[in-house]
Amino acid sequence: MAKKNERDTKRCHGGVTRRGFLASVGASTVGAVVASRAAAAPAQQRESLEGMVPCTLKINGRHHSLLVEPRWSLLYVLREELGLTGTKQGCERGECGACTVLVDGVARYACLTLALEVQGHAVTTVEGLVVDGQLSAVQQAFVAEDAFQCGYCTPGQVMAAEALLRANPAPSDEEIREGMSGNLCRCGAYDHIVKAVRRAAAARRAGGAR
Amino acid sequence: MMPNFEYVRPTTVAEVLTRLAAGGARLHAGGSDLLGCLREGILVPSSVVSLSGVAELRGIGELAGGELRIGATTTLTEIASHPLVRQRYPGLAQAALLVASPQLRNQGTLGGNLCQKPRCWYYRGSFQCARKGGDTCYAYAGENQYHCLFGGETCYYVHPSDLAPALVALEATAHILGRGGRRVVPLEQFFLLPGQDFQHETVLEHDEILAEVVLPAPRPGAAGVYRKVRERGCWDFALVGVAVWLARSAGVVEQVRIVLTGVAATPWRARAAERLLLGRKLDAALAARAGVAASEGAHPLAHNAYKVPMLRGLVEEALRSLA
Numbered sequence: 289m290a291k292k293n294e295r296d297t298k299r300c301h302g303g304v305t306r307r308g309f310l311a312s313v314g315a316s317t318v319g320a321v322v323a324s325r326a327a328a329a330p331a332q333q334r335e336s337l338e339g340m341v342p343c344t345l346k347i348n349g350r351h352h353s354l355l356v357e358p359r360w361s362l363l364y365v366l367r368e369e370l371g372l373t374g375t376k377q378g379c380e381r382g383e384c385g386a387c388t389v390l391v392d393g394v395a396r397y398a399c400l401t402l403a404l405e406v407q408g409h410a411v412t413t414v415e416g417l418v419v420d421g422q423l424s425a426v427q428q429a430f431v432a433e434d435a436f437q438c439g440y441c442t443p444g445q446v447m448a449a450e451a452l453l454r455a456n457p458a459p460s461d462e463e464i465r466e467g468m469s470g471n472l473c474r475c476g477a478y479d480h481i482v483k484a485v486r487r488a489a490a491a492r493r494a495g496g497a498r
Numbered sequence: 499m500m501p502n503f504e505y506v507r508p509t510t511v512a513e514v515l516t517r518l519a520a521g522g523a524r525l526h527a528g529g530s531d532l533l534g535c536l537r538e539g540i541l542v543p544s545s546v547v548s549l550s551g552v553a554e555l556r557g558i559g560e561l562a563g564g565e566l567r568i569g570a571t572t573t574l575t576e577i578a579s580h581p582l583v584r585q586r587y588p589g590l591a592q593a594a595l596l597v598a599s600p601q602l603r604n605q606g607t608l609g610g611n612l613c614q615k616p617r618c619w620y621y622r623g624s625f626q627c628a629r630k631g632g633d634t635c636y637a638y639a640g641e642n643q644y645h646c647l648f649g650g651e652t653c654y655y656v657h658p659s660d661l662a663p664a665l666v667a668l669e670a671t672a673h674i675l676g677r678g679g680r681r682v683v684p685l686e687q688f689f690l691l692p693g694q695d696f697q698h699e700t701v702l703e704h705d706e707i708l709a710e711v712v713l714p715a716p717r718p719g720a721a722g723v724y725r726k727v728r729e730r731g732c733w734d735f736a737l738v739g740v741a742v743w744l745a746r747s748a749g750v751v752e753q754v755r756i757v758l759t760g761v762a763a764t765p766w767r768a769r770a771a772e773r774l775l776l777g778r779k780l781d782a783a784l785a786a787r788a789g790v791a792a793s794e795g796a797h798p799l800a801h802n803a804y805k806v807p808m809l810r811g812l813v814e815e816a817l818r819s820l821a
């Protein structure tokens with residue numbers, strides 16, 4: 289079970305989780321935090337950084353420089369190192385779609401992607417679809433069509449829909465079902481999801497919507 | 499969690515080969531099968547050598563003699579949507595489009611698809627099965643509904659790939675690079691049955707890579723199709739899959755290859771069915787007889803006998819679609 293603890297040292301001093309801490313300081317400072325941790329580590333502590341390598345990622349238009357272990361998945365780095373928890377972890381084996389992100393505009397599972405592999409490419413997560421506080425056309429359509437129940441699969445569904453519409457602005461219902469076939473919804477909101485994608489496609493074609 | 503490893507991303511094949519020769523290395527193409535194997539402890543490499551930086555391994559192009567070359571790191575999405583593939587080798591485009599899900603096709607590559615590890619749930623699970631160095635194939639007496647009908651011998655997994663049967667049907671060749679240079683192997687001989695080699699699924703040595711696959715120039719009057727049955731309508735491995743390629747002259751079958759997946763540890767040629775078709779005109783009645791012939795030699799295990807009528811029906815249906 290390689291579930292949550294991709295890394296052994298999850299809890300930091302005083303019982304604050306690393307993720308909670310990062311969320312409180314905001315993702316923008318993460319690079320600095322990680323880098324200074326490396327720089328400040330006394331010689332014998334540096335042992336624990338052994339096996340870590342520098343990694344530069346471009347996520348939602350912003351560059352992050354951090355140290356990673358080669359085995360860390362993009363999903364792990366997004367959620368646990370950068371605090372971008374919009375991308376969800378489900379199966380961690382390419383069987384649910386909850387972790388879907390875009391790499392150079394193309395949908396892919398972050399759980400089966402090494403963070404080091406996407407260096408030099410542009411990663412977009414669900415957080416990156418929001419511009420100036422405005423939800424994207426796909427996000428708005430999911431709200432308008434009530435295309436979820438518990439919402440756990442939703443970020444992955446939204447990213448799959450975004451990728452589909454970028455590649456095919458006017459998909460048929462069959463193409464929508466095919467394009468969305470790599471995302472499971474445990475709550476069974478499929479009909480509403482198809483409607484939401486249809487609505488988003490129309491809104492984007494009508495212009496103005498992003 | 500998966501053990502850590504060293505990660506390198508060379509930009510030339512020569513560098514990749516040097517890394518492999520050093521030992522303990524495993525190739526990473528799209529990573530969609532590899533990461534699962536690392537998490538499950540099936541593979542424990544000390545270094546992972548990424549192919550994503552090697553430009554020469556990627557892409558589809560026509561060669562001087564009309565053959566089509568597909569680089570090993572070309573994605574399944576690229577194969578499924580390439581105009582030349584769709585036009586000249588429709589069975590291959592269909593097979594690529596029926597693999598897994600859109601995300602996995604964007605990520606998964608030709609080489610990774612052909613070199614993926616078996617999906618047997620005992621092998622992937624925490625069983626020290628024969629394939630992992632134990633002394634029992636748990637599937638043989640256990641839950642074997644997804645296991646093989648043909649060619650099983652002390653290990654009973656099935657080949658999981660949809661591309662492999664489509665490419666074998668097209669008489670594709672595998673171009674392998676190693677430190678000794680290039681060798682070319684008919685793709686049909688690229689895969690190994692457990693009886694041929696118990697530890698390896700392909701003829702690749704540890705210091706070799708699959709560089710590209712080459713398809714012969716299309717033949718006039720040829721037609722091909724790929725069909726697969728799975729438990730749900732998408733995102734699932736084949737229970738049974740079949741690729742058919744045939745060439746006719748004045749309606750008479752002159753050449754034919756029928757290759758099954760999901761029923762053996764390698765793509766499996768239904769030779770009795772092929773023989774039946776040769777020199778005859780394909781019609782519905784012949785298609786049905788060929789379906790039955792395709793199951794000749796099947797040895798069902800306790801829970802997979804359902805695959806016999808399934809493969810008969812599938813072969814018949816595929817042939818009828820070409821009649």
Ligand SMILES: Cc1cc2nc3c(=O)[nH]c(=O)nc-3n(C[C@H](O)[C@H](O)[C@H](O)COP(=O)(O)OP(=O)(O)OC[C@H]3O[C@@H](n4cnc5c(N)ncnc54)[C@H](O)[C@@H]3O)c2cc1C
Nearest residue numbers: 527528529530531532598606607609610611613659660708
């Ligand atoms: C949920 C799920 C469903 C799936 N369903 C299907 C399906 O329906 N049909 C189907 O065909 N497949 C299916 N697959 C398998 C999928 O297609 C493969 O995982 C994928 O094609 C592997 O390609 P990759 O580039 O990601 O390979 P990687 O994961 O990078 O590599 C796979 C293996 O091949 C080796 N390798 C990679 N490239 C080379 C090379 N050039 N030379 C030598 N060795 C190499 C690697 O070392 C590794 O061991 C499914 C996978 C998942 C996770």
Ligand code: FES
Nearest residue numbers: 378379380385399
């Ligand atoms: S968490 Fe990646 S597909 Fe399920």
Ligand code: FES
Nearest residue numbers: 437439473474475
């Ligand atoms: S809304 Fe609950 S899993 Fe999709």
